[in-house]
Amino acid sequence: xxxxxxxxxxxxxxxxxxxxxxxxxxxxxxxxxxxxxxxxxxxxxxxxxxxxxxxxxxxxxxxxxxxxxxxxxxxxxxxxxxxxxxxxxxxxxxxxxxxxxxxxxxxxxxxxxxxxxxxxxxxxxxxxxxxxxxxxxxxxxxxxxxxxxxxxxxxxxxxxxxxxxxxxxxxxxxxxxxxxxxxxxxxxxxxxxxxxxxxxxxxxxxxxxxxxxxxxxxxxxxxxxxxxxxxxxxxxxxxxxxxxxxxxxxxxxxxxxxxxxxxxxxxxxxxxxxxxxxxxxxxxxxxxxxxxxxxxxxxxxxxxxxxxxxxxxxxxxxxxxxxxxxxxxxxxxxxxxxxxxxxxxxxxxxxxxxxxxxxxxxxxxxxxxxxxxxxxxxxxxxxxxxxxxxxxxxxxxxxxxxxxxxxxxxxxxxxxxxxxxxxxx
Ligand code: NAD
Numbered sequence: 001x002x003x004x005x006x007x008x009x010x011x012x013x014x015x016x017x018x019x020x021x022x023x024x025x026x027x028x029x030x031x032x033x034x035x036x037x038x039x040x041x042x043x044x045x046x047x048x049x050x051x052x053x054x055x056x057x058x059x060x061x062x063x064x065x066x067x068x069x070x071x072x073x074x075x076x077x078x079x080x081x082x083x084x085x086x087x088x089x090x091x092x093x094x095x096x097x098x099x100x101x102x103x104x105x106x107x108x109x110x111x112x113x114x115x116x117x118x119x120x121x122x123x124x125x126x127x128x129x130x131x132x133x134x135x136x137x138x139x140x141x142x143x144x145x146x147x148x149x150x151x152x153x154x155x156x157x158x159x160x161x162x163x164x165x166x167x168x169x170x171x172x173x174x175x176x177x178x179x180x181x182x183x184x185x186x187x188x189x190x191x192x193x194x195x196x197x198x199x200x201x202x203x204x205x206x207x208x209x210x211x212x213x214x215x216x217x218x219x220x221x222x223x224x225x226x227x228x229x230x231x232x233x234x235x236x237x238x239x240x241x242x243x244x245x246x247x248x249x250x251x252x253x254x255x256x257x258x259x260x261x262x263x264x265x266x267x268x269x270x271x272x273x274x275x276x277x278x279x280x281x282x283x284x285x286x287x288x289x290x291x292x293x294x295x296x297x298x299x300x301x302x303x304x305x306x307x308x309x310x311x312x313x314x315x316x317x318x319x320x321x322x323x324x325x326x327x328x329x330x331x332x333x334x335x336x337x338x339x340x341x342x343x344x345x346x347x348x349x350x351x352x353x354x355x356x357x358x359x360x361x362x363x364x365x366x367x368x369x370x371x372x373x374x375x376x377x378x379x380x381x382x383x384x385x386x387x388x389x390x391x392x393x394x395x396x397x398x399x400x401x402x403x404x405x406x407x408x409x410x411x412x413x414x415x416x417x418x419x420x421x422x423x424x425x
Contacts, residue, residue, distance in 0.1 A: 013092035015330070016305045020095040022331040027407040030400075037415055044094055045112075046070040050140035052118065054133050057126050066137045068116035070150055071097035074417040077148050078114030079104055079355060081155025081184075082162065088117035092305075096155075099326050100355070102410035103348040107387055109359045114150050116141070122157045134162050138169040145170060147180030147366065153358050154184040154230070156304070160196070164189050179365035183358035192361035194376035195354075199324070200234030201377065202353020202384050207235075207298055207322040208242055209388055210345055216319055222261075222296040224248040224318070226288075227303030228277050231324045231351065233268060235300055240264040244298070250291045252303070254278030257286045257294070292316060301328035308333045316342060323347040338401050346403035348410060349387055356380055 021042060028038045052064040067090055070078040080100040083093075093115050101113025118137055122130055144150055154163060163182045167189065170181045179190035187193065194201070211221060221244045225236045228251045236246045245261035253276040256262065263282050270280045278285070292299065292308060295317040301307055302324030308316060313333035321337070322345045323329065329337070329344060337344055357380060364370050395405040 012087060012306060013089040013095070016327055017091040017095040019306070019327060019331050020098045023403070023407055024098070024411065026331075026404065027411040030404070030408055031412060031415070033415060037418070040418055041072070041411060041414060042098075044069050044071045044097060045073050046144065047090070047094070048141060048144060049090065050137065052133055052136045052140065054125075054129060054136065057129060064118055064120050064133065066116065066118040066140065067093045068141050068144065068150070068152075069093045069097040069114060070144070071113040071115075072101040072414060073112040074414055074421060075105060076110040076112055077146075078150030079109070079111035079153070079358065080113055080115040081153045082158050082166075083115070083117035083155040084120050084122045084157030084162075085117065086119060086121045087304075088119045093117050095305075096326055099348060101414060102407060103352050103355055105413040106348050106406055106410040107352045107356055107383060108413070109355060111151070111355075111359065114152075115155075116152055117155075130162075131165055134165040135169045138166045139173060142170060142173055145181055147178060147362065151180065151358075151362060152182045153354070156229070159230070160184055160186045160191060163191075180362050183361040184354075185361070190361070190365050192357055192364055192376060193371070193373040194380070195357045195361055196230070197234040197238075198357035198376075198380060199231045199351050199354035200238055202356065202380060203231065203235045203300060203302070203322055203324045203350055204238035204242065205353070205381060205384055206345055206350050206388055207239065207300065207320070209385060210320055210322065210343070211298060213392060214320065214343060216297050219243060220245065221298060222247050223298045223300065224291050224294045224296045225300045225302055225324075226250050226291055226307065226328075227301070227325065228267075228271060229302070231354075232300070232302035233271070235302055235324055236262075237264050237268070239298070239300075247296060248283075248286065248291045248294055249277050250288045250303075251277050252288075255286045255288045255291045256280045256283035257291075258283035294318070298322060300324050304328070306330055308337070310336065313337055314340070318342065321345065323350045326351065334401070334403060344401065344403060345388075346406050349384070349391060349402070349406050352387070353380055353384060356383055 048068045050066045096115035104111040163185045171177045185191040248257040293315040299318035305327035308329040310332040313336035
């Protein structure tokens with residue numbers, strides 16, 4: 001048997017958490033809350049760390065570590081994705097869970113915030129191993145999941161198959177099929193129309209509206225997209241379809257650039273065939289980090305957190321950043337960007353299309369009644385643009401950044417729920 005000791009928390013996870021705490025502290029200071037409320041809002045309600053013993057295909061056993069953090073449950077059950085990555089650690093999951101709380105409150109979705117993850121590189125496991133890992137992880141957390149308790153969804157390194165296995169494991173253990181325990185399921189198994197591309201659709205919708213409202217112009221605008229996974233790929237496609245020129249995209253293996261605009265359909269075929277944007281013949285290779293510094297109208301970071309930092313923020317030449325990823329901009333970078341006039345549409349609004357349609361999926365599953373794709377896309381559009389209009393108007397009035405404004409609205413809603421519920425006992 002191979003013994004795998006969980007690695008120490010990465011500096012990245014701690015940085016991410018400290019950024020999330022900083023954003024909350026700033027909002028709390030603006031709202032004038034006392035220390036008790038600050039602690040209530042900052043502290044996760046429940047955190048679970050589980051050991052996941054996995055029998056590998058060759059017979060040996062390895063033990064992986066999984067997490068689930070339920071940051072806040074004051075407005076409803078926990079809600080948030082499951083991440084499979086070798087970089088996952090508890091501080092990172094805490095930060096991501098906290099952002100889910102603010103995102104759900106901002107979009108007025110009746111959920112709290114949660115997040116989970118397993119410290120594993122899923123590409124190193126066979127499909128059968130992955131299935132055993134998912135099922136054991138789900139089983140270990142089973143008592144703390146459920147349609148009224150905590151509802152996972154896909155995130156980095158997981159997908160609708162992961163959700164199907166989670167739903168099945170939970171359902172078998174309970175003796176009844178429970179569709180509402182996860183969202184982001186396959187269409188044939190209680191999934192919602194429009195869910196797979198919902199995050200990207202929301203990113204593109206908000207980006208186009210922001211370009212228009214801020215007078216940057218859509219017609220010949222240029223875009224760079226970092227990350228070409230579930231969020232980045234369709235965001236690039238939607239923006240390209242809307243008439244923008246996507247001049248650069250990247251993934252963890254490489255980046256390609258073409259001033260005349262990349263052929264997104266061709267690029268998608270290349271990625272489907274090779275697994276990466278790297279070596280795409282329709283563009284020239286560039287170093288991945290250069291993508292963030294290109295002179296574009298719109299930059300969409302849609303990969304991982306902490307990519308726009310104190311070190312590179314001054315080199316960012318995009319006029320508008322729309323955060324497809326969670327936490328791509330550190331608080332120090334945020335300050336620099338604000339000073340140099342770069343507008344940032346924050347993650348808790350920009351990428352909220354995913355949780356919004358997850359909510360629609362949960363509502364449909366609970367009612368056993370399915371909406372059309374047109375219904376879904378219309379409801380997504382109305383709710384996201386309402387939130388955009390509210391944040392933009394308030395930001396214009398107060399001079400606060402879009403992120404500060406969004407955080408104030410979200411944090412105040414969660415605090416109000418706490419006050420109305422009171423403190424038990
Ligand atoms: P994914 O695993 O499908 O794709 C991630 C992409 O980022 C891949 O193309 C990967 O190669 C790339 N990448 C990783 N590190 C990179 C780096 N250093 N430079 C450039 N590219 C890099 O994950 P996803 O679901 O697309 O999630 C991306 C981000 O969006 C995450 O921050 C996630 O939390 C956030 N998000 C996802 C959803 C959703 O519905 N999937 C919803 C809201 C927010």
